[in-house]
Amino acid sequence: GESVGLHLPTLSVQEGDNSIINCAYSNSASDYFIWYKQESGKGPQFIIDIRSNMDKRQGQRVTVLLNKTVKHLSLQIAATQPGDSAVYFCAESPRSNDYKLSFGAGTTVTVRA
Amino acid sequence: NAGVTQTPKFQVLKTGQSMTLQCAQDMNHNSMYWYRQDPGMGLRLIYYSASEGTTDKGEVPNGYNVSRLNKREFSLRLESAAPSQTSVYFCASSKRTDSYGYTFGSGTRLTVV
Numbered sequence: 001g002e003s004v005g006l007h008l009p010t011l012s013v014q015e016g017d018n019s020i021i022n023c024a025y026s027n028s029a030s031d032y033f034i035w036y037k038q039e040s041g042k043g044p045q046f047i048i049d050i051r052s053n054m055d056k057r058q059g060q061r062v063t064v065l066l067n068k069t070v071k072h073l074s075l076q077i078a079a080t081q082p083g084d085s086a087v088y089f090c091a092e093s094p095r096s097n098d099y100k101l102s103f104g105a106g107t108t109v110t111v112r113a
Numbered sequence: 114n115a116g117v118t119q120t121p122k123f124q125v126l127k128t129g130q131s132m133t134l135q136c137a138q139d140m141n142h143n144s145m146y147w148y149r150q151d152p153g154m155g156l157r158l159i160y161y162s163a164s165e166g167t168t169d170k171g172e173v174p175n176g177y178n179v180s181r182l183n184k185r186e187f188s189l190r191l192e193s194a195a196p197s198q199t200s201v202y203f204c205a206s207s208k209r210t211d212s213y214g215y216t217f218g219s220g221t222r223l224t225v226v
Contacts, residue, residue, distance in 0.1 A: 036217075043203050043205075044156070044203070044215075046216070102158075105154060
C-alpha cells in the first residue's frame with residue numbers, strides 16, 4: 001500500500017549549519033507534497049509545498065527538492081537556528097485520493113548551540 | 114484571524130464515558146479533517162468532510178463519529194471511550210481548490226483511564 005516515510009527519526013544539527021531532512025514516498029500517483037513543522041505542544045504548521053510538475057521550490061531559508069524518479073522528497077533548511085528545533089513531517093496527496101494528505105512519522109530536529 | 118480552533122485543549126475520561134471534541138474554522142475552507150497523533154506513528158486520518166453536508170471515513174474511524182454541523186464546524190464524538198483512544202487529536206481544514214495544504218488547530222490531548 002501507499003506509505004510516506006522519513007529516512008531518519010532524529011537529526012542533530014549545529015547552529016548555523018544547513019539541515020537536510022529526507023522523505024521517501026511510494027505512491028507514484030502522488031502529485032502534491034508538503035512539509036510541516038511541529039513544535040512541542042502545538043499543531044503542525046505549513047512550511048512549503050511542491051507540485052509534481054516541479055523539482056525544486058524555494059522559500060525563506062527553506063528549499064524543497066522532489067525527485068520523482070526515485071520517489072524522494074527533501075527539505076533543506078539554510079543556516080539552521082535554535083527556533084528550527086521541531087518535528088518535521090512530509091506529506092503526500094494524490095489526486096486519486098481526493099487530495100487527502102498522508103503523513104510520514106516525522107523527523108525530530110535538534111539544533112546544538 | 115483565529116484559523117482553526119479546537120476545544121477542549123485537555124481532557125481526561127474514564128473508560129466508557131462519551132465526549133465530543135469541537136472544531137471550528139473561520140477561513141471559509143471547504144474541507145475539514147480529524148487526525149490523531151500517537152508517538153512514532155505520525156498523523157492518522159480518522160474522518161474527513163470534503164464539503165459541507167458530506168463526511169467519510171479515514172484510516173482509523175472505529176470508535177468515532179463525526180458531524181459537519183455547518184461549513185465552519187466539524188465535531189468528533191467518542192461514544193464509549195477506550196484507553197486505546199488516548200492520543201492527541203488534531204482538526205484541520207483545507208480550501209481544496211487552488212491549494213491543498215491543511216491548516217491545523219492546536220490539538221486536544223485526550224487521556225482515557
